[in-house]
Every structure is written in structure tokens, then in C-alpha cells.
Amino acid sequence: MEAAAAHVHEDTGAGAMWSVVAGRIVDAYVDACAGVFRRAYRLTSGYPRDGEEASQRASHYPNTSGEERVRRGSGGVAERGQFPPMQLPATPLKAAAARHSSEGSHAELGEVKSRYDEVCTRVEHLEEQLAAKKREFETERGQWRETVGKLQLEHAARRQGEEERQQQLLRKADELRVELQSVRTQLIAARDEEKRIRRDADNARDEMQKEMYHLERELQTVRTAEEKARQKLRDISEQLAASKQALQQRQNADMSRATQSERDVEKLKQELSETHAAHQFVQRLLQTEKLRSEAAEGHSKDLSNHLAAQHLKIVELEQRVSELQEALWLQQAAVDAMTQECEALQKVNRVLEERLAEVESEREPLRQQLQSLLFLEPH
Secondary structure, three states: OHHHHHHHHHHHHHHHHHHHHHHHHHHHHHHHHHHHHHHHHHHHHOOOOOHHHHHHHHOOOHHHHHHHHHHHHHHHHHHHOOOOHHHHHHHHHHHHHHHHHHHHHHHHHHHHHHHHHHHHHHHHHHHHHHHHHHHHHHHHHHHHHHHHHHHHHHHHHHHHHHHHHHHHHHHHHHHHHHHHHHHHHHHHHHHHHHHHHHHHHHHHHHHHHHHHHHHHHHHHHHHHHHHHHHHHHHHHHHHHHHHHHHHHHHHHOOHHHHHHHHHHHHHHHHHHHHHHHHHHHHHHHHHHHHHHHHHHHHHHHHHHHHHHHHHHHOOOOHHHHHHHHHHHHHHHHHHHHHHHHHHHHHHHHHHHHHHHHHHHHHHHHHHHHHHHHHHHOOO
């Protein structure tokens, strides 16, 4: 309805404008025709239509002013009934002058009539041109109205399209607003999940650090025990070397020192038993360390599975989970390092066992020598 009202309003305004323009053109034409007719009327109304009017028109010229005065004088005398005899011979001259003036007036009247005919012809030509201009103006006015109508229809269609597009944009804006609210809700949930995962990761990191601290302390304890065992082994080796030297000296010495050698052998047995007990203690520590390492590996695997599950749930937080995975990999590397250290301890244990086997192998000849010495002792 607004478009129709606007169309009617614009059509009314255009019709009023064209009416004003046409009215001004017609007024100008009427004024021009009126001016032409007034000039023609002034030209034609000044000429006499009979002999008396011609004589009156001729009396206005300068060369007939004296005759007019004579005529007026004779007219006045005639009216008074007095006819001077001295003015009678001038009457034919007056008549001749009047005829001459009348002929000139008729000639001038014919010229004025011809000019009037030309003016009428020109006025008719102007009227035809005006009618043609009016027809052309009406044609252009119709075309202009048709063009204005088309433009108004196009404007109404464009305006309707713009309104529909605006409604679509509003609907789309509402959808985007709802989607934005949903995204904000998801973002808040993701942030809460991220905080929870970060807390879990921090707790796991703290637990891993505590466990690593305990493992390091236990490893330090094991290393201290290992160092003590190595020191004892060195002492035993030195004592065994001293014992070998003493045995060789005793073999070259008296039988009186056999008892002392036996006591030394018993002392060596006791020290070997203590060394064996220390070795078993080291083995138990290594076994405990191995169990703890396996528990740490199991815990690390559990953490890996948990982090993998969290990685499947929240892809958006992959970078932060990757940081946790890097921390886990560092923990795994530390566990691997501890495993390598345990393997090194096992190697040391094997070396100790080999050394003990060597000590036992070296002890067997001494035992045989002692037995031979005991057999050689006199009863």
C-alpha cells in the first residue's frame, strides 16, 4: 500500500508539474497572439472607412493642416449661413486634395491589410506549430509517464526484494546469534574441560615428581649399598691377596702356624658369608627396584591411556595434551634411564657373582692345601 500511495503521489506531482508547464506555454502563446492582435488592431483601427474619415485622417498630416483649417472655417461659415465669395475658388483644390489623401489612405490600408493577412498566416502557422508541439508534448508526457511507471514498478520490486533480503539477513543474524551462543557454551565447556585436564595433569605431574623423588632416593640408597658392597669386595680381595701371601708364607713356615691359618680361613669364611649376605641384600634391593620400576611403567602406561582417551575427546586441546605427552615422554625417558641403571646394577651383580665364583675357585686349592697340611700333621 505504501508503494501504491507513493506511486499515486509521484504521478499526481508529475501531472501537476506538466499542467503548470503546459499552462505557462499556453499563457505565453495567448499573450503573444494577443500582442499580435493588438498591434494589428492598432494598425487597422486608425484608418477611415469612408471619405469623411479619410479627410479627417488626412487632416492629421502636416501638409494638409492649412486645408483642414480652411475646411473648418468654411464649415463654420456654412453653419452660420455665411459664404464668403473669396473662398469659393478654393473648393476644387480641397476636393482634389481630399481625393489624393483618400487614395493614399486606401493604398496604405491595402498595405496594412496585406500585412494583417501575413500576420494571420503567421499566427495560423504558429498555431499549427503549437498544436504539433502540444501533440509532441503529450506524446513525450505519455512516454515519460510510462517510463515513470516502469521505474516506480522497478523501485517497488527492488524495495520488496530489499525488504525480503533484509528479512533473510535478520533471520540469518538470529541463526548466527544462536550459533554463536552455542559456540560460546561449547567454548566455556571446553575451557572447563581444559582446566580439569590441566589440574589432572598437574596432579599427575606432582605424583610423578614425588614418585621420581622416592625412586631417586631409593636409587641413591641402592648406589650407597652397592658402593659399600664394592668396598667390602675390595677389602675381601685385599684380604684374600693377603691370605694367599700368608698361606704361601705358612707353607714355607712351620706347622705351628697351621692353626693360625685355619683361624684365618674361618675368618675368611665368615667374611665371605657376610659378603654373600650383603650380595643377597643388594639382590633384594635390585628386585624391589625392579618391581617399583615395573609399577612406574604400569602407572606410566595408565597415564598414557588416560591421555590418549582425553586426546580423542577434545581435539581442540591437542596442543596442551601434547605438552602433557611430552612430559610423559620425559618421565618415560627417566624410567628408561632408571631401567638402564638397574641393568647396570644387574651387570655389577653378575660381576660380583663372577668375582665370588673366582674367590670360591681360589678358595678350593687353599682348602685342599689345608687338608693336605692337616693330613701331614704328626699324630
